[in-house]
Structure formats: C-alpha cells, structure tokens
Amino acid sequence: GQQLNQSPQSMFIQEGEDVSMNCTSSSIFNTWLWYKQDPGEGPVLLIALYKAGELTSNGRLTAQFGITRKDSFLNISASIPSDVGIYFCAGQLQDTGTASKLTFGTGTRLQVTL
Amino acid sequence: KAGVTQTPRYLIKTRGQQVTLSCSPISGHRSVSWYQQTPGQGLQFLFEYFSETQRNKGNFPGRFSGRQFSNSRSEMNVSTLELGDSALYLCASSRDAWGYTGELFFGEGSRLTVL
Numbered sequence: 001g002q003q004l005n006q007s008p009q010s011m012f013i014q015e016g017e018d019v020s021m022n023c024t025s026s027s028i029f030n031t032w033l034w035y036k037q038d039p040g041e042g043p044v045l046l047i048a049l050y051k052a053g054e055l056t057s058n059g060r061l062t063a064q065f066g067i068t069r070k071d072s073f074l075n076i077s078a079s080i081p082s083d084v085g086i087y088f089c090a091g092q093l094q095d096t097g098t099a100s101k102l103t104f105g106t107g108t109r110l111q112v113t114l
Numbered sequence: 115k116a117g118v119t120q121t122p123r124y125l126i127k128t129r130g131q132q133v134t135l136s137c138s139p140i141s142g143h144r145s146v147s148w149y150q151q152t153p154g155q156g157l158q159f160l161f162e163y164f165s166e167t168q169r170n171k172g173n174f175p176g177r178f179s180g181r182q183f184s185n186s187r188s189e190m191n192v193s194t195l196e197l198g199d200s201a202l203y204l205c206a207s208s209r210d211a212w213g214y215t216g217e218l219f220f221g222e223g224s225r226l227t228v229l
Binding site: 001003031033035040043044045050090092101102103104106107 | 118
C-alpha cells in the first residue's frame with residue numbers, strides 16, 4: 001500500500017534541542033495531520049492542517065501545510081524526554097469516494113538523550 | 115471520557131484459523147475506521163464505517179471483512195489466516211460523519227500473531 005515519505009527515518013537528539021521532520025507525497029492532499037505513537041499505544045493526533053500554506057502551533061509543536069499540497073513539516077522546539085516516540089504524518093484527500101481514509105507516512109523515530 | 119476500546123489486546127492464532135476483533139468507539143462517535151500496522155507496510159487503511167454502512171475499503175483481500183452495529187461498535191474479521199496477517203490492528207473513531215476532518219482517535223490496538 002501507499003506510504004508517504006518521511007525524513008529523517010530516525011534521529012537522536014539532546015534534551016533542549018529543536019527537531020525538524022518532513023513528509024512528502026507524489027500526490028496532493030487537502031488535509032495534512034501529524035500523529036505521535038508511543039510504544040504499545042495507538043497514534044495520538046498532534047496537529048491538523050486544512051489549508052495550503054497554513055502554519056499551526058500546538059505548544060512546542062509547529063506544523064506547516066506545504067504550498068504545493070504535497071508536503072508538510074513538523075518542528076518541535078526545546079525537546080524533552082517525553083517527546084520520544086514515532087511521529088507519523090498523514091494525508092487525507094476528502095472526496096465522496098474516500099472520505100476519511102488517511103495515507104500515513106513511514107514514520108520518524110525520535111529519541112531524546114539527557 | 116473513555117477512549118476507544120479494543121479487545122482482545124493480544125491474541126495468537128494458527129494459519130487457516132479465523133479471528134474477530136472488537137472495537138468500541140468513544141461515546142458519541144459514529145464513525146469507525148480500521149488500520150493495519152506492520153513493520154514493513156506501516157499503517158494501512160482497512161475499512162471505514164458510519165451508521166452501520168461501510169463507506170470505503172482499503173486494498174485488502176476479501177478475507178478481511180467488518181461490520182458496524184447500531185450502537186456504533188464495530189468488529190472486523192479475518193478468515194483463513196496467513197502468516198502475513200500478523201500485525202497490530204488499530205481501530206479509530208471520529209466525531210465527524212465519515213471522519214471527514216481526519217481527526218481520528220485511536221485505540222491501543224489488537225496485536226495478532228499468526229503461527
């Protein structure tokens with residue numbers, strides 16, 4: 001099945017550092033979302049973006065909906081140990097046929113060292 | 115407010131058997147969707163239900179089926195299990211009709227191991 005390309009695949013950072021990750025697609029979406037998954041749990045929604053060019057923040061997280069509608073970016077500022085986990089982007093193309101179907105990215109595994 | 119509840123959390127089956135997984139959405143949520151998560155393929159869409167109707171199905175064989183009940187609870191069934199069906203099966207609910215905004219609330223998943 002289709003997956004969106006996320007980079008980096010994994011990253012080790014030190015507490016307090018800023019983190020950037022991105023997600024690219026060969027096709028357009030009209031909604032981009034970012035989820036985080038902790039071990040043994042399901043993904044949790046972090047940020048949703050509904051308009052090309054939109055920049056949205058949720059605490060230390062900031063995400064942008066790429067102007068081409070084929071990419072999105074997530075930044076985490078001043079990382080803390082609880083930021084550890086796998087971050088997934090997801091694209092959605094709402095039309096009468098696909099409704100809520102999300103296409104997920106390959107994931108970025110974030111590990112934070114003290 | 116209770117989250118999405120999935121049962122069982124873990125199960126082991128052998129090839130050729132069938133399995134039924136259950137999902138109770140967040141109270142008031144009427145849209146339920148299912149995803150399969152594997153290390154190789156990542157998160158893949160299986161089905162989506164709203165008001166007991168399947169609106170969309172992912173690219174999976176007919177061995178994968180599901181349904182939704184009048185109380186919005188959902189079940190999925192996999193028949194004639196294959197080794198490749200080993201995965202974490204995630205259920206998600208949405209407050210929107212058909213999960214239109216993409217804002218899904220996921221359960222913890224049912225981890226299926228096929229031997």
